[in-house]
Amino acid sequence: MPSKAMLALAALAITAIGAGALSNIASADEGGDGWRGRHGNGGMMRNFMERYDANKDGKVSQEEIDTNRAEWFAKFDVDKNGTLSLQEFEALWMEAHRVEMVRAFQKLDPNGDAVVTLEEYKEPLSRFVANRDRNGDGVISKDDRRKGMELKRRDGDRKDRKDDDDSSKQQ
Incomplete structure (x- = not known):
């Protein structure tokens, strides 16, 4: 170069x-x-x-x-x-x-044996895919991201409603 x-x-x-x-x-x-x-x-x-x-x-x-x-x-x-x-x-x-x-x-290396196996190396991204694959088809796609955003919005609405309910009880 x-x-x-x-x-x-x-x-x-x-x-x-x-x-x-x-x-x-x-x-x-x-x-x-x-x-x-x-x-x-x-x-x-x-x-x-x-x-x-x-x-x-x-x-x-x-x-x-x-x-x-x-x-x-x-x-x-x-x-x-x-x-x-x-x-x-x-x-x-x-x-x-x-x-x-x-x-x-x-x-x-969660077991602390001072070596990382292939399974240990793959596990975090395997968990990442599992947590974000909203439709269970084994892949992460735009559709999964949309569903994730919808869930976040719904959870946010629920949290807001819960906060409103909690504040009305305290008054």
Whole structure:
């Protein structure tokens, strides 16, 4: 692949990754202990704080972020040319997301035997299809999505009616 195409591909990948990371961080809910996010016990925001809060004061400054980023950049710039190649960035990415990768592996290994079988690997998407196949034909289609939306609307109507009933009882 020509070098311009490689650079464009790398830039696109970095942009997509950065946007995704920022989106996840920005959407983290600061409920509970202050750092609980979309991922349950800590989630994205907890990982963010662990990585960037260098002085452990419960706050992250731009200086702490910049220092950490510079350190990681230097660590993974193996040839010390001041840039990250796609291979160098891949190593950085894998290190940064190792905890998430281990958690994903553990979810696929419910019996905790430290190996994932084909059945364990297939199970989450098998459940996904089963939960969304509204007409029982073994496939997910537009028809299933329409039926799912109708069910959500009906459930929403029921919930609204229940809320109305509950509020009228409290008056």
